[in-house]
Amino acid sequence: MKDYAANMNLKANEAAKTVDEMEKKILDLKGLFDAEQFEKSKAEEAREEAENALKDKEQLLREIQEKREALKRQLDLSKQAAQKEIALRRERDAAIRKLESEQKRLEKEIIITGKTLAGLDSLKRNLDEHLEELNAREGEEGLNSVDVEGLAGELKGLSVEEQMKHLDARINKESKVLLNIMQIEEIKKDTDPEVIKTGELMIKDKDNWHNRFCRLAGRQFKYFAQKDDDKAEGTVDLSLRCEAIRQKAQKEGKTKVWPLKVTVNAVDESGKKIESKLFLRASSKAERHSWFAAFSCITTRVNYLADVEKEGEKPDTRIVEFVSTGEGAPIHELSVDYRKISESGCNALRKGILYHDTIRTLSLQNAQIGDGGMEHLVTALDKVTDMRILRVPGNGLTSAGAAKLFTALCAQNTSLREIDVSNNKIDGEGVAGILNLLTANPNITSINLSGNLLGDVGVAHVAAALGKSQVAVSSLDLDHNKIGNAGAAAIAELISNNNLITSIHLVGNEIGDEGAGKLAEAISGAKSLESVDLSHNEIGVKGVGGFKKCLVENGGLNSLVLSGNERLVGSE
Known part of the structure; x- marks a missing residue:
C-alpha cells in the first residue's frame, strides 16, 4: 500500500512537473506570439510610412515636372526675346552704318559745295573786274556783272548767307542724329x-x-x-x-x-x-x-x-571717328574743316595724332583753334616724322602760335611738302624762324602765307629763308599781307636767284611803281616763272611799263594779272 501511495505521489509530482513545463511552454509561445504581433504592427507602421513617403515623392516629382515645364516655357520665351534683340541689334547696326555713310557723303558734299561757292565767288569777282576794264577801254556802258546762279546746283536762287544757313542746319541735324547713334554705340560696347x-x-x-x-x-x-x-x-x-x-x-x-x-x-x-x-x-x-x-x-x-x-x-563726329580708330586701321589723312574745334577737341586730336603716327595730311581749315588749340597740337606734331601736307588757314593764329608750329614741324619731321597758314594773324616776327622749317623739310613745294600781317619785315624773312635753304618751292602765296615796295624788292631778289619758283601771288598788297619796277626786272630773267598775280595793288602807268619787257623776254610766262590796280585804271 505504501508502495502504491509512493508511486502515485511520484506520478502526481511528474504530472505537476509536466503541467509546469506545459504552462512554461504556453507562456513562451504567448511571448513569441506577442513579439510576432509587435513586429507585425511595426511592419504595418513601416509600410504605411513607406506608402506616405512614396506619395510625397510622387507629389514632389509632379511639382518638379511642373517647374520643368514652366522653365521650358520661360526658356522658349527668353529665346524668342533674344532672337528679337539680335534682330533689333542687326537693324540698329545697319542703321548706324547707313547713317555713318550718309554723314560722310554729306561732309564731302558740304566741303565740295563750300569750295565751289568760294570758287564761284572768286570767279564772279574776277569776271566782273575784267568786264569793268573791258568796258572802260571800249568806252561803253554795258554788262558789268556775270550771273552764275545756275552753277550753284541744289542751292540755286539762294544768297551765300542763305546757302551757309541751309548747310549749317543740315550739319546740326546730322550732329543730333549721330550723337544719339554714338550713345547707342556706347551702350552696345558696354553690353557686348x-x-x-x-x-x-x-x-x-x-x-x-x-x-x-x-x-x-x-x-x-x-x-x-x-x-x-x-x-x-x-x-x-x-x-x-x-x-x-x-x-x-x-x-x-x-x-x-x-x-x-x-x-x-x-x-x-x-x-x-x-x-x-x-x-x-x-x-x-x-x-x-x-x-x-x-x-x-x-x-x-x-x-x-x-x-x-x-x-x-x-x-565732332570726325574727331570721334579719328580717335576711336585703333592701330589696325592706319589713317593717312584727316580733314576737320569748316567747323569750330574747341580746346578739348584739339586735345583729343593731339592724343589721336600721337598714336596715329602714319598720318601724312592734316587739314584744319577755318576751325578757329587759336593759339590755345595749337598749344595742344604742337606737343604731338613735334613727334610726327612723315607729315607731308598741313593746312591750318583761318584759325586766328598769332605769331606766337605760328612760331610754335614751325618749331614743332622741325623737331623730327623731314617730309613736309605743303604748308598753308593763310588767313591768320601772323606778323613779320612770326615767320622769323621759317628758315629752320625749310632746312628741316627740304622737299617743301608750296607755301601759303596769304591773308596775314607779314608786311615788309615778314616778307624779307621769308625771301631770305627761301634763298638760303634752296628748297624746291614752286608756289609762293603772299596775298593780302600789307607788302610795300621794300617787300617787293626782297621778292625780286629772291626771284633773281631762284630758278625753281613757278608761281607767285601778291594780290591785295601795297606795292607801288617802285616795287613793281624791281619785280618786272627780276621776272624778265626768271625763266621758271609761269604765273604772277599782282592784282589789287597800287601800281600805276609807270610801274606797269616794265612788265611789257617781261612778256617779250620771258617766253615761259603764261599769266600776268594786273587787274584792280586803281592808279593804273585811273591813268588810262
Whole structure:
C-alpha cells in the first residue's frame, strides 16, 4: 500500500512537473506570439510610412515636372526675346552704318559745295573786274556783272548767307542724329564688349615685375596669371578719366624694355580725387606702341566725350571717328574743316595724332583753334616724322602760335611738302624762324602765307629763308599781307636767284611803281616763272611799263594779272 501511495505521489509530482513545463511552454509561445504581433504592427507602421513617403515623392516629382515645364516655357520665351534683340541689334547696326555713310557723303558734299561757292565767288569777282576794264577801254556802258546762279546746283536762287544757313542746319541735324547713334554705340560696347587686343606684358606690383596675359575689351583692361585662367588677377576700368603715357626705354642688363604707364583718375564717395597707376612693359618698341594705340583709342574717346558734355558742346563726329580708330586701321589723312574745334577737341586730336603716327595730311581749315588749340597740337606734331601736307588757314593764329608750329614741324619731321597758314594773324616776327622749317623739310613745294600781317619785315624773312635753304618751292602765296615796295624788292631778289619758283601771288598788297619796277626786272630773267598775280595793288602807268619787257623776254610766262590796280585804271 505504501508502495502504491509512493508511486502515485511520484506520478502526481511528474504530472505537476509536466503541467509546469506545459504552462512554461504556453507562456513562451504567448511571448513569441506577442513579439510576432509587435513586429507585425511595426511592419504595418513601416509600410504605411513607406506608402506616405512614396506619395510625397510622387507629389514632389509632379511639382518638379511642373517647374520643368514652366522653365521650358520661360526658356522658349527668353529665346524668342533674344532672337528679337539680335534682330533689333542687326537693324540698329545697319542703321548706324547707313547713317555713318550718309554723314560722310554729306561732309564731302558740304566741303565740295563750300569750295565751289568760294570758287564761284572768286570767279564772279574776277569776271566782273575784267568786264569793268573791258568796258572802260571800249568806252561803253554795258554788262558789268556775270550771273552764275545756275552753277550753284541744289542751292540755286539762294544768297551765300542763305546757302551757309541751309548747310549749317543740315550739319546740326546730322550732329543730333549721330550723337544719339554714338550713345547707342556706347551702350552696345558696354553690353557686348569687343576684344581690342590680347597678349603678354610685364606688370609691376608693389616691388616686382610679373609676366601676365592681358586682355583689353570694351572699356576694361584685365590681366591673368595664365592665358587660360577664367578669373582675372586685376581689372582697370577705362570708362573713368585715363591716360596712357609712353616712357623712355630702359635697359635691364643687355635687354632693352619699353615701359608704358596708364593712369586712372577716379573720385571716391567723399568727392576726393584718387589717382592709381598701372605700370606695364613690352618686349619691343612696336609692341609697346601697339598697346599704347589700343589704350589711347579708348581713353581719348572717353575723355573727349566727357569734356564736350561738360562744356555743353556737340561732339565732332570726325574727331570721334579719328580717335576711336585703333592701330589696325592706319589713317593717312584727316580733314576737320569748316567747323569750330574747341580746346578739348584739339586735345583729343593731339592724343589721336600721337598714336596715329602714319598720318601724312592734316587739314584744319577755318576751325578757329587759336593759339590755345595749337598749344595742344604742337606737343604731338613735334613727334610726327612723315607729315607731308598741313593746312591750318583761318584759325586766328598769332605769331606766337605760328612760331610754335614751325618749331614743332622741325623737331623730327623731314617730309613736309605743303604748308598753308593763310588767313591768320601772323606778323613779320612770326615767320622769323621759317628758315629752320625749310632746312628741316627740304622737299617743301608750296607755301601759303596769304591773308596775314607779314608786311615788309615778314616778307624779307621769308625771301631770305627761301634763298638760303634752296628748297624746291614752286608756289609762293603772299596775298593780302600789307607788302610795300621794300617787300617787293626782297621778292625780286629772291626771284633773281631762284630758278625753281613757278608761281607767285601778291594780290591785295601795297606795292607801288617802285616795287613793281624791281619785280618786272627780276621776272624778265626768271625763266621758271609761269604765273604772277599782282592784282589789287597800287601800281600805276609807270610801274606797269616794265612788265611789257617781261612778256617779250620771258617766253615761259603764261599769266600776268594786273587787274584792280586803281592808279593804273585811273591813268588810262
